[in-house]
Amino acid sequence: MTSSAANSVMIEARGVEKWYANGYHALRGVNLSVRQGEVVVIMGPSGSGKSTFIRTFNALEDFQKGSIVVDGMPLSNDLRNIDAIRREVGMVFQQFNLFPHLTVLENLTLAPTLVRKRSKVEVEREALELLERVNIREQAHKYPGQLSGGQQQRVAIARSLCMEPRVMLFDEPTSALDPEMVQEVLEVMQELAREGMTMVVVTHEVRFARQVAHRIVLMADGLVVEEAPPEQFFSNPQHERSRQFLSQIA
């Protein structure tokens, strides 16, 4: 684990509140600050607003109150500003969301060539290197539908990395996987953390949280209940809600 306590703040969320169109109060004033190079794992029971919260970081969800600043750019309704933030923030989804009509390689090169206007040859070379890093270079010319779930999720991670993001968001990246494929995805994420990537991860994987996270954030009912380093969080949780959650997943 790299110590990066002195580094600059990458994500700063202050008092974020969100109501869904049906009136449901999903986020009730959430604060979170993520420093550069830090790995933050967000845990909590389902329906606690974890996914909704990290989806506000790249404006996949809007919010009504509070402020979010990503890499110095305040999130506003300005579309250009949103696209600029999305270029710097990679996201990995529970359902992979690979583009099934494109090959694995095309999935990786689509955004860099279109958005960053980089030459196709150069991007393809980098994409192949990334696929090498996630151990599926030999599948580069297959379609996503021909890969296993674990392979697809590794492609999805590589696809995000191909945009050279400053932050990576993971929204339950292993929840849709068969148990025997979880490890291969977690290993890739662990490797990424070791290289110093700033990561915010929503997950139920306790082992990953213990070994990789710098900080655990427990959310419940649209609020942050507890924030602590993993050793302290798992061995000596301060709040009743945290103890209850840990007893349920143990």
Place this chain on the structure above:
Amino acid sequence: MTSTPQAPLARLRRELFATPLDGLITLGLVGFLLAVAAALLRWVFFQAEWAVIQANTTLFAVGRYPIEQQWRLWLLTTLLAAATGLSWGLLRGPSRRWPVNDQLAAGILIVLAVVGSWALKLTPAIQLRWCGIAALMLAVRWAAGRWGHTWPMGLRRLVPLIWPLLYLLGMVLISGGLGLMQVPPSEWGGLLLTLLEASFAILLCFPLGILLALGRRSDLPLLRWGSVVYIEFIRGAPLITLLFLGQNILGFLLPGGLAPDRVWRAAWVLTFFAAAYVAEAVRSGLAALPAGQLEAARSLGLPMHQALIHVVLPQALRIALPATVGQFITLLQDTTLLSLIGLLDLLGTARTVMANPEFLGKNAEVYLVLAVLFWCCCAALGLGSRALESRLNPLTTAKA
């Protein structure tokens, strides 16, 4: 149902003559079908008088298009045949054996060109031309299937562009200009007018329908409600009403050059009408695509229009393809309504022929030929769509 390999006779016995009652029903139905077929064949070969068709082939084909200018239509037909063969071959790729559908289509084409043009008592020169055109299409199809895959990808991607270019060229060839003698729309007729109206509407209603479908799913209220009102208004009105309405008001609505006469006004009405239905087909495709696809594209930093063009539409249109082609087929058949507003399309021409005292009472012959002609056009559309579908691999569309 199981389909274990069995002697055909045993299978027939098991499926059609399992019990005495089954056998009775089978025999009754077969007898009925044979009787109908025999009556039809007897009528076709011995009672029907095909002179009504044979004497009017040119009229059915092109209306009153000037004879000395008809070489332009022959040229266009030849080009269309070559382009069809090319697209067909490339779509199928390099399999050595032709798929069953292709064999069927080729067979029907040869029968139509050889037997059809002989039965219509066309002059030997024109019979030869039709056979030549059919042979050209099949030869190009064979060659494109055989060697097409060796061409560079960039070149093959350009092939679909032939169609809009050919359409523009076709418009020049048909209507004149660029040094060719002008032939006004009032002289177009028959199959030429039917296909022209249908293809104009098909080509334009498709992009218009996509825009309407996107508009209906837009977050902008004005755009959304505008699209909803348009689609629901058009779908709520019978086409014939709109055709009459269009003849009266399109002159004011569209800029002067776009709808100068009845033929073009009707073409625009068909376009606007079909666009509403295509929009609903496309909307079903958009709705079937998981929301995660757009989210993934947007989270990679793609702006909305690029996310739509590169991620959403390629998949949504593939899902919507069968419904959209169904709409095109309906559109082709709807062109017969043009005869009611006084245009001489295939049906309009047929009505003038049947009104000719020389051919009174020959309606059955005329309608049968019309039905066969429409069936051929629709079958071609259907086969083309299925070829396109199987080419756009289902593996490559996101599952919900």
